[in-house]
Structures are given as C-alpha cells and as structure tokens.
Amino acid sequence: MSRCLAERAIDHVVLERGAVANSWRTERWDSLRLLTPNWQSRLPGFGYDGDDPDGYRTVPEVIEFIDRYARAISAPVQTGTAVTSVRGADDGYLVATDQGDWSCRTVVLATGACNIPDVPAVVASLPPGIVPLTPMQYRNPRQLPEGGVLVVGASATGTQIAAEIQRSGRPVILAVGEHIRAPRLYRGRDIQWWMDAAGVLDERYDAMDDIDRARRVPSLQLTGSPERATLDLNALTAMGVRLAGRLAGISNGTAQFSGALRNLCALSDLKMNRLLDAIDAWAAANGVDGTVEPPHRFAPTAVEDSPPLTLDLARIRTVIWATGFRPDYSWLHVPVLDRKGRIRHDGGVVASPGLYVMGLQFLRRRKSALIDGAGDDARDLSGHLATYLAGR
Ligand SMILES: Cc1cc2nc3c(=O)[nH]c(=O)nc-3n(C[C@H](O)[C@H](O)[C@H](O)COP(=O)(O)OP(=O)(O)OC[C@H]3O[C@@H](n4cnc5c(N)ncnc54)[C@H](O)[C@@H]3O)c2cc1C
Numbered sequence: 436m437s438r439c440l441a442e443r444a445i446d447h448v449v450l451e452r453g454a455v456a457n458s459w460r461t462e463r464w465d466s467l468r469l470l471t472p473n474w475q476s477r478l479p480g481f482g483y484d485g486d487d488p489d490g491y492r493t494v495p496e497v498i499e500f501i502d503r504y505a506r507a508i509s510a511p512v513q514t515g516t517a518v519t520s521v522r523g524a525d526d527g528y529l530v531a532t533d534q535g536d537w538s539c540r541t542v543v544l545a546t547g548a549c550n551i552p553d554v555p556a557v558v559a560s561l562p563p564g565i566v567p568l569t570p571m572q573y574r575n576p577r578q579l580p581e582g583g584v585l586v587v588g589a590s591a592t593g594t595q596i597a598a599e600i601q602r603s604g605r606p607v608i609l610a611v612g613e614h615i616r617a618p619r620l621y622r623g624r625d626i627q628w629w630m631d632a633a634g635v636l637d638e639r640y641d642a643m644d645d646i647d648r649a650r651r652v653p654s655l656q657l658t659g660s661p662e663r664a665t666l667d668l669n670a671l672t673a674m675g676v677r678l679a680g681r682l683a684g685i686s687n688g689t690a691q692f693s694g695a696l697r698n699l700c701a702l703s704d705l706k707m708n709r710l711l712d713a714i715d716a717w718a719a720a721n722g723v724d725g726t727v728e729p730p731h732r733f734a735p736t737a738v739e740d741s742p743p744l745t746l747d748l749a750r751i752r753t754v755i756w757a758t759g760f761r762p763d764y765s766w767l768h769v770p771v772l773d774r775k776g777r778i779r780h781d782g783g784v785v786a787s788p789g790l791y792v793m794g795l796q797f798l799r800r801r802k803s804a805l806i807d808g809a810g811d812d813a814r815d816l817s818g819h820l821a822t823y824l825a826g827r
Pocket of ligand 1: 470
C-alpha cells in the first residue's frame, strides 16, 4: 500500500509496533516455510530474483524479503510504534500511539488477519498438568514434554505441526474438522501454479454467491518443503499420526470427538477432485495439456473403521490449538464492527469514510490474505483512497 500511495504522491506514514516483518519475526514456529512457492510472492515492482523459483522460503528468508522490499521502495516506516487507538475526528481520524498522536484524513488498517489464535472455550476444561499451546507459542518439539500430543485442527498449521511432533517421537492424535485437502504437485506442477494460472486465486469477492462462507474457508493442507511433499491426512497416517473427528468437548478428563470424520474426509476428497477437474478443463482449453503430465487422481483419504470417539487425556501431555486465527481490533474505536467483532467492509472499503482494511481473507480476491494478494488489493484500494481525497 505504501508503494501504491507513493506512486500517487499521497503523503503517508507506516506505523509498525515492532520491526518490519514483525509477525514473521515473532509469531511463527522455527521450521515454518512458506506454503507458496518463491515465484509467487510478488509485490508491486518486486519479485523473486533467485535461482530457486519453485522453492519455499524459510522464515528468515521471508523476513529478509520483506525487509529488502521496504528499503527498495523507501517505505516511510516508523518502527517501534504501537497504535493504541483509532478514533473518528472532525477531519478524518485521530491515531494514538505509544510514541504520540497522528491526525490523518484516511487510515489503512494493515494490521493482519492472524493477530489472535482462535482457541475454543473448551480449553478451560483441560485437566491440570496438560500444556496448552497456540501456534504462536509453539516453536519446535523440543519445547514439549515427552508424551502424547493432541493437535486440534487439520489445516495448514495443524498438519505441519502434527507432522513435526510425530517425527520427534511423541505420539500425535489429530482432531480433524472441516479441512481442504490439496496435493503439493499435480501433473508435475505446483498446485499454487495451477490455481494462479487458471485464475482461481484471482476470483473476486463480488462474484461469490456466499462471500461470508468463502471468507471462512480454512487454509489448504499444504506445506513447503525441499522435497515438495504432499501433507494430506494420508501422509500423516503413514507417519503414524492417529486421526479423530472434530473435538466436540472435554469432560472429566476425557476428550470427545465427533463421529463425522469419514464424512468430512469424503467431502474434502470430493472438493479436491472438483478443483482438479476444473484444472484439467482449464489445461485442455488453454493448450497446456501437452506440456504437463496426464490427468490422474489421488487415493481417497483412508479413515480407520472406528475412529476414536473419546480419548483419555491422561495419555496427553500437550494440546496444540491449531484452530485458526482472528484479527485484533481492540484498539479500533470506530463503529465498524459487526456482532461477531468482524470489520464491516466492501472489498476493503470500510463502512466509515476514508477508512480501509487490507490483508483479510478473500478481502477482494481469493488470494487477498497471501503475500501475493497484497499488490492487486493495494492498487485497487489506493485508487479508491485517491478518489476519496480528491473529492473532499
Ligand atoms: C502461520 C502462517 C503461515 C502463513 N503462510 C503463508 C504463506 O506461505 N504464504 C503467504 O503468502 N502467506 C502466508 N501467510 C499469510 C501471511 O501472514 C500474509 O500473507 C502476510 O504476512 C500478510 O501481511 P500483512 O502485512 O497483511 O499482515 P502481517 O504480516 O500480520 O503484518 C501486520 C503488521 O501489523 C503490525 N501491527 C499489528 N497491530 C498493530 C498496532 N496496533 N500498531 C502497530 N502495528 C501493529 C504487526 O506487528 C505486523 O507487523 C501465513 C500466515 C500465518 C499465520
């Protein structure tokens, strides 16, 4: 956004509570790599220039990339400046920070979609002695006590952490709710390549039948690894991870799981195959067929005959809540939040003149919450912002 505002000669400042790329410096586990390939992190006027376009950045590489971008565009970032409140004022907004106040006519909220781990209330029923950890607190398996681990949530975060902990020798049981299965490679190409090329990631928010639902779809079960390996439930089962249904409750030291695991997995297989069908149709229609491997399908998700419905938590030493994240708007004192605390906006144009938001799930496009989605959204929203300023 800073780059797009600069292009339009709009005077601005970027306030950051930590250092540039703070979330990558402070909120990620050690082994994380981007699940998007290197070529896919495209920012306005800036892209990947290394010799491994199909690789996946480590966290230090992501930090270096964002840092280098901030310097390349001379972004006017004021680091170490935490915004403590944003309020409406006569001529725009009053932004209070721990380093003094700012008055401005417009504000772009780019504080991220993943500030707070969304831990279900059932955490309060965990027996004493079990360590609860969020993905923001988790760094590596060495920090866990020896013994069983329950990982709750089987999207990108849960599957990656479950695999790593299982490999460390601690037996993992994974509670699986709604999830989106995806192969790392399909027909010899990265699944992200297909979704990018076929336009899936560019699908717009105003073309969706149910954008609320589309915004709640969990992340793809993907991981970035040098082997470009698929990390679906079959891969986890092969490693020895045990699958259970959605965590439904905890009482008297026993966890209860939903009995719908088989149905959830069948639904996820179905949706994956629909995506692969769409990819095949696009490849056939666009002359790509001859350049890639022939279409094929993956084995259905294997679910044991009687997945566990209960688990005696005496066998568990750690619970990892990989149940998603939500934004933090505790400092936003403008009446733009709905009953559930979500910000009301139309493709990033917030329901208060001169206020904008970026980086949220499916904000304007399916890719909006990816690094690669920021550029197009910033171009659109900076255009709206410029028109708003000109009209005042
Ligand atoms: C575990 C995980 C893995 C991910 N993997 C990928 C991936 O593989 N590929 C991909 O493209 N995307 C990935 N993402 C999404 C990724 O976070 C975004 O693409 C990208 O970081 C979003 O950038 P952002 O600037 O919108 O938000 P953030 O990176 O969250 O940045 C928000 C910034 O705002 C600052 N901030 C927040 N509140 C305040 C305040 N009150 N005052 C001042 N500053 C504040 C924060 O310190 C932070 O630096 C992942 C996200 C998570 C959580």
